[in-house]
Amino acid sequence: MSNLNPGMDAETFDQFIDQLRRYVRDRLIPAERDIIESDCIPPEIIDELREMGLFGITIPEEYGGAGMNISQYTRTIRELAYAMPCFRSIISITIGMFTSAMKNGATEAQRQEWLPKLAAGTITSFGLTEPGSGSDSAGMQTMAVRSSDGGWVLNGTKRYITNAPQAEVALIMARTSKEPLPKNAHVSAFIVPMNTPGVSVGKSDKKMGQAAGHIADIILEDVHLPAEALLGAEEGKGFITAMKSLDNGRLSVAAASIGYAQRALDSALRYATERKAFGEPIANFQLIQQMLADSDIEIYAATTMLEDAARRADAGENVLRKAAAAKVFASEACGRIVDRVVQVYGGAGYLAEYEAERFFRDARVYRIYEGTTQILQLQIAKHMLREFNAGVN
Known part of the structure; x- marks a missing residue:
């Protein structure tokens, strides 16, 4: 398999990962309790993420980014996602979906204008889902019509x-x-741009978990945009661009699921070693060991799937099915793992005082992000059947 996207120099990347791992454990994890209470990432931490170059890791070097390939990008997300999910959320749309859309579908003028801003740490959103439609583009209601000056008006x-x-x-x-x-x-x-007249943001939704990772409605009322706002300067390419970007988004969610599952499993290992029952650590009990072992097995399997899909993406393959499969397996595995972690903690696992309860709530949305498990199962099956009927082995 030829490697069409070598990415960042391997030695430099390894040094970056070591630095990121230390930063996650020494800076981000100790800050989690305060962030949960305030439901807000401190501005100084966002500035630190910018200074580390995390917003621009997948942006080509000529535009001010680090030029990581997909394999390096997903490895970075796995390391970052060991901490609470809000840190990935604040950068993931920029590095995964917005940047991918710009690279796949933008004009060179649009890349020149926006990619350096994204690399410098511009926070972005990706607006596909609507009150009455998500993956179903036929149900989309947001309209863009030509204005008299050649631009567009969005509602x-x-x-x-x-x-x-x-x-x-x-x-x-x-x-x-x-x-x-x-x-x-x-x-x-x-x-x-979110400061365009007519753009407003609804109240942040209250969620089951994922503290400080905010979601809300974006309302567009007679929003006037110049002609250059149309991505790629061509009508009718938006959904295709979005779907290509979602491959990266799904790999990011798979990586996040793996990173957070490892965090939860490490917590369970620590608790099982320290907690005693009947005069010995509960880690000595075989059924506790079975839950720990099953979790480790699933993390290994999910990691292998993710690494294979990312490697294929770097080689230029169409990874729609592989990315969907990796996302489904990793997110479902994460759900099973955090459930076992609560079980290992026993009664303490149901208390907010302990972190197992938070892991359980935070992880649930990974099976919904970037296409629910069920939507992705349908997508995988549709492509399987299409290839079978076309005689593709």
Whole structure:
């Protein structure tokens, strides 16, 4: 398998990962309790993430980024996701989805304008989901119509949008045709600065978990945009661009699931070693050991799937099925692992005083992010059947 995307120099990358691992354990994890209580990442930590270059890890060097390939990107997310999920959330849309859309679908002028800003730490949002539609583009209601000056006017509402309260710019999917068109050509993508008149953000939604990782509605009311706001300067490419970006988003969620599952398992190992029952550590009990071993097995399997999908993406393969499969397995495995961790903790696992309860709540959304397990199962099966009927081995 030829490697078309070598990414960052291997030695430099290893040094970066070592630095990131120390930063996560020495700086981010000790800050978690205060962040949970305030439901806010301190501005100084966001500035530190910028200074480390985390917002630009996948952006080519000529635009001010680190030029990591997909394998390095997912490894970085795994390390960062060992800490509470809000740290990944604040950067993941920029490095995974917005940047991917810019690289895959933008004009060179758009790349020159936006990629250096993204690399410097611009917080972004990705506006696809709506109150009445998510993966179903035919149900999308947000409309973009031509204005008299050759620009665009957008109206609609986007729902459950990560980073919406903090975002400085959003990539918004909107219909440019009232009638559904083949290959979702009725949907286009627009670069929308959040300070544009007519753009407003709803109240942050209260969630089951993921403290300090904010989601909210983005409301668009007669939002006037210049012609250059149309991604790629071409109508009808928005949904295709979004779906290509979602491959990276799904790999990011798989990586986040693995990183957080490892954090939860390490917590369970520590607790099982310290907690005693019947005069000995509960880690000596075989059924506790079975839960620990099953969790380690699933993390290994998920990691192997993710690394394979990322390696194939770097080689230029279409990884839609592989990315979906890795995301489904890793997120479902994470759910099983955090459930076992609560069980290892026993009664303490149900108390907010202990971290197992938080792991359980935080992890649940990974099976929903970037396409639910069920949607991705349908997508995988559809492509399997298409290939079978076409005679592809």
